[in-house]
Amino acid sequence: MFRRIGRGALAAAAAAILLSGCGSPGGSGDGADVIKIGVSAPITGDIAALGQSTRNAAEMAAEEVNAAGGINVGGKKLKVRMIIEDDQNDQVQTANVFQKLIHQDQVVAIIGSMSSKATNAGAPIAEEAKVPTISPWATNPEVTQDKPYVFRACFIDPFQGYVAAKFAREQLGAQRAAVLYDVASDYNKGLAEVFRQEFEKMGGTITAYETYTTQDKDFSAQLTKIKATHPEVLFLPNYFNEVPLQVQQARKLGLNVTFLGGDGWDSPKLVELGGADMEGTYFTNHYTPTADSSAVKEFVEKYKAKYGQVPDAAAALTYDAARILFQAIERAGSLGRDQIRDAIAATEGFQGVTGTITYAGKNDPVKPAVVLKIEGGEFRYETTVNP
Amino acid sequence: MAIFIQQLLNALQLGGIYALIALGYTMVYGVLKLINFAHGDIFMAGAFIGFFLATYLKLPFVATLLGSMVLTALLGVTVERVAYRPLREAGAPRMSLVITALGVGLFLENFTRATVGAEPRNFPRLLETAAWDLGGVALTSLQFLIIGTALALMLALRYLVRHTLVGKAMRAVADNPEILGLMGVNVDRIIIFTFVLGSTLAAAGGILYAQAYPVLDPYMGIVVGWKAFIAAVVGGIGLIDGAMLGGVILGSTEVFVAAYLPSTYRDGIAFAILILVLLLRPTGLLGRPVVKKV
Numbered sequence: 001m002f003r004r005i006g007r008g009a010l011a012a013a014a015a016a017i018l019l020s021g022c023g024s025p026g027g028s029g030d031g032a033d034v035i036k037i038g039v040s041a042p043i044t045g046d047i048a049a050l051g052q053s054t055r056n057a058a059e060m061a062a063e064e065v066n067a068a069g070g071i072n073v074g075g076k077k078l079k080v081r082m083i084i085e086d087d088q089n090d091q092v093q094t095a096n097v098f099q100k101l102i103h104q105d106q107v108v109a110i111i112g113s114m115s116s117k118a119t120n121a122g123a124p125i126a127e128e129a130k131v132p133t134i135s136p137w138a139t140n141p142e143v144t145q146d147k148p149y150v151f152r153a154c155f156i157d158p159f160q161g162y163v164a165a166k167f168a169r170e171q172l173g174a175q176r177a178a179v180l181y182d183v184a185s186d187y188n189k190g191l192a193e194v195f196r197q198e199f200e201k202m203g204g205t206i207t208a209y210e211t212y213t214t215q216d217k218d219f220s221a222q223l224t225k226i227k228a229t230h231p232e233v234l235f236l237p238n239y240f241n242e243v244p245l246q247v248q249q250a251r252k253l254g255l256n257v258t259f260l261g262g263d264g265w266d267s268p269k270l271v272e273l274g275g276a277d278m279e280g281t282y283f284t285n286h287y288t289p290t291a292d293s294s295a296v297k298e299f300v301e302k303y304k305a306k307y308g309q310v311p312d313a314a315a316a317l318t319y320d321a322a323r324i325l326f327q328a329i330e331r332a333g334s335l336g337r338d339q340i341r342d343a344i345a346a347t348e349g350f351q352g353v354t355g356t357i358t359y360a361g362k363n364d365p366v367k368p369a370v371v372l373k374i375e376g377g378e379f380r381y382e383t384t385v386n387p
Numbered sequence: 388m389a390i391f392i393q394q395l396l397n398a399l400q401l402g403g404i405y406a407l408i409a410l411g412y413t414m415v416y417g418v419l420k421l422i423n424f425a426h427g428d429i430f431m432a433g434a435f436i437g438f439f440l441a442t443y444l445k446l447p448f449v450a451t452l453l454g455s456m457v458l459t460a461l462l463g464v465t466v467e468r469v470a471y472r473p474l475r476e477a478g479a480p481r482m483s484l485v486i487t488a489l490g491v492g493l494f495l496e497n498f499t500r501a502t503v504g505a506e507p508r509n510f511p512r513l514l515e516t517a518a519w520d521l522g523g524v525a526l527t528s529l530q531f532l533i534i535g536t537a538l539a540l541m542l543a544l545r546y547l548v549r550h551t552l553v554g555k556a557m558r559a560v561a562d563n564p565e566i567l568g569l570m571g572v573n574v575d576r577i578i579i580f581t582f583v584l585g586s587t588l589a590a591a592g593g594i595l596y597a598q599a600y601p602v603l604d605p606y607m608g609i610v611v612g613w614k615a616f617i618a619a620v621v622g623g624i625g626l627i628d629g630a631m632l633g634g635v636i637l638g639s640t641e642v643f644v645a646a647y648l649p650s651t652y653r654d655g656i657a658f659a660i661l662i663l664v665l666l667l668r669p670t671g672l673l674g675r676p677v678v679k680k681v
Contacts, residue, residue: 065570070388078613183651210645210650211649211651212650213654215606215610216610217600217602217607217611218401218599218600218641220394220397220400220401221394221397221398221643221645221650221653222641222645224390224393224394224397224646225390225645225646225650228390241507241602242505242602243603244509244602245600245601245602252516252518252523252525252527254523271507272507272509273507273601273602275509372390
C-alpha cells in the first residue's frame with residue numbers, strides 16, 4: 001500500500017518535470033552550440049563501484065574531445081556536455097532517468113545503463129523516442145533485440161563460449177573437454193551450451209556435461225564423474241563466488257586438468273576465495289589493463305593520473321562507447337537522431353581500448369575478447385582471441 | 388569400482404555435514420516440540436563467528452572451534468530468551484513459535500548482511516589436510532574428521548540424554564513440562580540447556596562445514612538448513628540416531644543420483660525418494676507411530 005502511494009507520488013513528480021520541460025522548449029539556452037549526451041549510470045546501489053567507473057570514463061572522454069576543440073558537426077566544432085544521472089541499477093529508477101534525459105534534457109543520445117537488467121528497463125523508452133543508445137556493459141542478447149536504436153559496446157554472453165572453445169582447441173591443444181555449470185542461471189547455461197557446440201564443431205570431444213544449481217557447495221559427485229572421463233580441460237562458466245569451491249574440490253579429488261572460465265570470474269574475490277588453487281587457470285574477459293596494446297596503455301595511464309585507480313572493464317567499455325558515439329556524430333554530420341543511429345551502425349574498424357570494433361549494420365559489435373591467466377595471484381594477459 | 392568408492396566417500400562427507408546440523412534440529416524438537424527454523428541461520432552465525440576469530444584474532448583450529456561454540460551458544464540462549472520464552476510464557480500456540488523461528492532466521496540473515504556485507508568471505512584453512520591417493524580414490528583427512536565428529540557427537544548426545552541427570556530432565560520436559568515444574572524442577576533452565584546444546588552443535592557444524600566449503604555468505608544457512616531439517620524428519624525427528632541416519636541417506640541419495648543419472652535431475656529424484664520414504668513411514672525411518680490417547 002505504502003509502495004503504491006510512493007509510485008503515485010513519483011508519477012506526479014515525473015509529470016511535473018515533463019510539464020516544466022515543455023514550458024521551455026529546446027531545453028537550456030546553450031542548446032545550439034553544445035551536444036548533450038545522457039549517461040545513465042548506477043552511481044549508488046548494489047553495483048555502485050561500477051557506476052563510479054562509468055561516470056569517470058564518460059567525463060574523461062568528454063574532456064578529451066572538448067580539449068581538442070569538440071566534435072566537428074557539418075563544419076562546425078561543437079563541445080560535448082555529459083548529463084550524468086544515477087539509476088541505482090534499479091529498473092524503476094532507470095526508466096525515470098531515461099524519461100528525464102530524453103524529454104527534459106533532450107539529449108541527442110544516451111550511454112547506459114550498465115547491467116542488462118537496468119538497460120532492459122531503459123532501452124525500450126529510448127527505442128520508442130528513437131534516441132540512439134549504447135550500453136557499455138549489458139551482455140544479455142535480448143537487450144538489443146528488435147531495437148534498431150539500441151546498441152552495445154560489449155560482446156554478448158554466448159560469444160565467450162566460442163572464445164573459450166577456440167582457446168582450448170588452438171592454444172591449449174585440448175582434444176577432450178568437460179563442462180560443469182549452474183543449470184539454474186541463464187548466463188552459465190548459455191555459455192556452457194555455446195562452448196559445447198563450438199568445441200565439438202572444432203573437432204574436440206565433450207567428455208562430460210554436468211550441472212548443479214545455485215547455492216550448491218558440494219560438487220564432489222559431478223567432479224568424480226568428470227574425472228572418470230579423463231578430460232584435458234574443465235570449462236566452468238560460473239560466477240567467482242562458486243568457481244573457487246569447484247576448483248578446490250576438483251584438485252582435492254585429483255582432477256589434473258586446465259581450468260577455464262568466462263567473465264563471471266572477473267573479481268579480485270576469485271583469488272581471495274580460491275588462493276593458490278586458482279594458479280594456472282584461465283578465463284575470457286572484455287578487457288585487461290595489462291594488455292599489450294598502446295591504446296590500452298595510454299588509456300590506463302590517463303585514467304590512473306586522473307582518478308588514482310586502475311580502470312576496470314566498465315570504465316574501458318564506457319570510454320569506448322563514448323568515443324564510438326563521438327565518431328558517429330562526426331560522420332553523421334548532423335545532430336539528427338536517425339543520422340546518428342545510422343552512423344553508429346556503420347562503424348567499422350573502430351580502434352577501441354577493448355579491441356577493434358565493427359557493427360556491420362547490426363546492433364551488437366563484432367570484437368575480440370582477451371584471455372587472462374591467473375599467475376602469482378594476479379590476472380595476467382595471455383592472448384587476444386578474434387571472432 | 389574406484390569411482391564407486393570415491394562417490395561413497397563423497398556421500399559420507401556430505402551426509403556427515405547434514406547429520407551435524409540435523410542433530411541440532413532434533414535436539415530442540417525432541418525437548419520442546421519446536422521446529423527451530425532459525426537453526427540454519429545459527430549455523431551460519433557460528434561459521435561467521437569462527438571466521439572472525441580465525442581471521443582477526445588468528446586463533447588456531449581448536450580455539451576457533453571452542454570460541455565459536457561458546458559465542459554461538461550465547462546467541463542461541465539470547466534468541467530463546469528474547470524471542471521464544473515470552474511466547475511460551477504467554478501460552479502462545481505452537482504455530483506462533485514456528486513463525487517466530489522463521490522471523491529470527493530472517494533477522495539473522497539480514498543482520499549479518501547489513502553488518503558484515505553480502506559479499507562472500509573466505510574461511511581460512513585452519514587444518515593441514517592430508518590427502519592420499521589409493522588406486523584412483525582420493526582420500527582426505529577432512530573427510531574422516533567430518534564423519535568422525537558427526538559420529539562422536541551422536542554418541543555423546545545419546546549418552547547425555549540416556550544416562551545423565553540433565554538428560555533425564557530433558558526427557559521429562561519433553562514428556563510434560565507443567566508437571567515437571569510443579570515438582571520443583573527449573574524447566575527454563577533445562578530449556579536453556581537444550582538451546583545451548585543445539586547452538587553449540589550448529590557452531591561445530593558451521594566450522595567443519597567452512598573447512599570443507601570455505602566460502603561464507605549470509606545466506607549459506609538456508610539451503611543447508613532445509614536439507615538438514617529434511618534429514619532429521621526422514622530419520623525421525625526428535626531421535627538422535629534418526630538425525631545421523633537421515634543425514635547419511637540424504638547425502639547418499641544426492642551424490643548417487645548425480646553420479647549415475649544426469650546431474651540436472653539430482654534434487655528432483657533425491658527429494659522424490661525422500662517423499663516416498665515419508666509416505667511409507669510418516670514418522671521417519673526410526674520413528675515409532677504415535678498413539679494419541681483421547
